[in-house]
Amino acid sequence: MENMNGESRTSRHDNGALPSKHGRLEGNGSSDVTMKKIAKLQELQENMIRQMDEQFKEIVGHMVEGIDNVDHVNHFHYDNAKYSNRAKSSKDGKLSDKIFLARESLLTDLFQIKHFYTIYNIFIAILIILFLNTAVYDIVSTGTLNLGLSLIQWNFGKFHIFFLMWILMMIGTVGVYCSMHFWAHYRKEYYGKSASRKAWDYGWLGLYIIYQVIFGIWPVAQVLKYNLPPASSMALLMEQVRLIMKSHAFVRSNIPRALTYKPHSEQDEKKLIPEFGHFLYFLFVPTLVYRDSYPRTHKISWHKVIWHFLEVVGVIFYVSFIFERFLVPLFNQYGVKHFGPEHLVVSIFGSMMPATLAFLCAFFGLLHSWMNAFAEMTRFADRMFYKDWWNANSYAEYYRMWNLVVHDWLYTYIFKDYCLLIKSKSRLGPTLTVFIVSAIVHEYILMFVFRFFYPLLFVAFGGFSAALVFLTGSSSKRGNLFMWLTLCLGTGVLTAAYSMEWYARINCPQVLDTVTDFFVPRSWFCNAVKQ
Structure with a gap:
């Protein structure tokens, strides 16, 4: 029978060979050469497909890794759960509260990325260069080696006075805890006596205000009295402000406990004011x-x-x-x-x-x-x-x-x-x-x-x-x-x-x-x- 082109379905190929049942060509010697060429082409084709497949997988892998890295970097730019510092209140209209979570600083996380750590190394290299520049300048211009220490020594001069003042300020701050403890535990004696309790509360409030005023004036007086240099003055005044803020935070956070305490309730009297260890830990x-x-x-x-x-x-x-x-x-x-x-x-x-x-x-x-x-x-x-x-x-x-x-x-x-x-x-x-x-x-x-x-x-x-x-x-x-x-x-x-x-x-x-x-x-x- 013939197909539409007039050729027999079992017609021979141009080289005279007939296809065998296994698909191989059988014929004269020229067919062997053709078979080798076809086998070679098939082998090349398979190698090419295999290489393309491996390269494609490698490209896709790099793309996925790149996407992961982009996500890793970009999540720093968003106020997500890890880098959120406030928790929304369940009550409508109530402002959110500060939350504390176990997490590293942002730069600590960023320095895990090679490119950001390189920038960190660049700044260290610049510091070393400035250090060497100062050394060379000192030797050439003055013949001595100062390394910029004179400016630092002058700024941090009279440091022993700063340290003594800091110790005294810490003692004064501890006095806030003692006063708070005394006020909270003895105000329960006036339970049911509203006039006496108000007098007790307002009296201690007045003492607290006087304390804060004295704490705000005394360190400044010492700075002026001993004429502390700029860096020592700044360190002392920043510590003064820090301790004032710490004292206010402790008092403001614990006053509601004492105000809501009822002697005959199930509330533990020991929890009126936190333990001293909590307060001391908070200071540092x-x-x-x-x-x-x-x-x-x-x-x-x-x-x-x-x-x-x-x-x-x-x-x-x-x-x-x-x-x-x-x-x-x-x-x-x-x-x-x-x-x-x-x-x-x-x-x-x-x-x-x-x-x-x-x-x-x-x-x-x-x-x-x-x-x-x-x-x-x-x-x-x-x-x-x-x-x-x-x-x-x-x-x-x-x-x-x-x-x-x-x-x-x-x-x-x-x-x-x-x-x-x-x-x-x-x-x-x-x-x-x-x-x-x-x-x-x-x-x-x-x-x-x-x-x-x-x-x-x-x-x-x-x-x-x-x-x-x-x-x-x-x-x-x-x-x-x-x-x-x-x-x-x-x-x-x-x-x-x-x-x-x-x-x-x-x-x-x-x-x-x-x-x-x-x-x-x-x-x-x-x-x-x-x-």
Whole structure:
């Protein structure tokens, strides 16, 4: 039979061979060559398919790994369960509460990624280069080896006085616990006597206010009396503010226990006030929000503690090099030579990058290294002291993520209590109050560290920054660019202004009486005198 083309179904191939039952060609010698060629092609085809399959699997594997890595990195940018610092209340209208979870700091997690750890190594390399640069400069210019230690030694001078003052402040803070314990356990004697109980409560409230006022004045008096240098003054005043915030957190958190206690109820009298061990532990853990217990790690890793403290020492050297090499030469002749508008502009722009670098160093040294060192020593498991503020697209995000330790205290004991007091849904008043309180405390520390009143930081923090919180709300990358540009510009302006006033106090004569001179910037008159 023939097919539609007129060919027999069993017709021979062109070479005259017939297909066998196994599909092989049988015929003369030329068919053997053809068979070898076909076999070779089949083998090549199989190899090619196998290689393509392996390459495809490898590509897919890399894609999946890349997606996992992207997810691993991108989850840092979102306020998910791990990096959330508040738990929503089940009651409608009630503000959320601070939560504590066992988690590492954000940079600690990021340093697990090779690319981020390389950036960390770059900063260490720059520190080593600055160290060598200073050594060479000292040897060539002075013939001695200083390594930038003179500036550090001067700033941290009279450290023994600071340590003595710190011990006395700690003793005074322990007195808060003793007083609280005495008040709570003896107020039950006045149960059923409302007038006597009110007198007891208001009397102790008055003593507590007097204590806080004395605690706010005494350390400043010691700073001025012994003329502590800037770094020692700042350390003492920051400890003063920290202990005041700790005392308030403990008192505010435990007063409701005593107020709701009833003698004949099932409430345990021993739980009126937490044990002293809880209070003492709270004084040293890196948080300002009080809880009876916190998540704890199983053991202390002392090599982490040592490494974090070494990072703090490295940051101190870093900041010292920045000031000594980049900032001091810009302003140390203020009051000696004439500073015109052009010099002022050059100084401001010249101080932007060094000041921003010093700002980043201060963030890393204090909020990462110092906090993690104490967290490790106290086995405090919640190391989320900051979020990814560098990715903030607005100042509202920046201030919420920059310093969670202070932010949580302001939110818990200022913002929430203010909202509870006014019983209003408006957040404008509480938010402005938080900014004003924070600005006052920052300006208070700088005022007595530098020994002059120049409220630029207060204006910048309580004025411009507060306004930017309400005016900027962009979620685009342009918002992040605007945040960084204004942050660098503001840091440069503040650094230049405070530096000029510092050297005006050194190089310019005092023309006003002592009290007026403290509050009126001398740099306003110094340059006019030198013209």
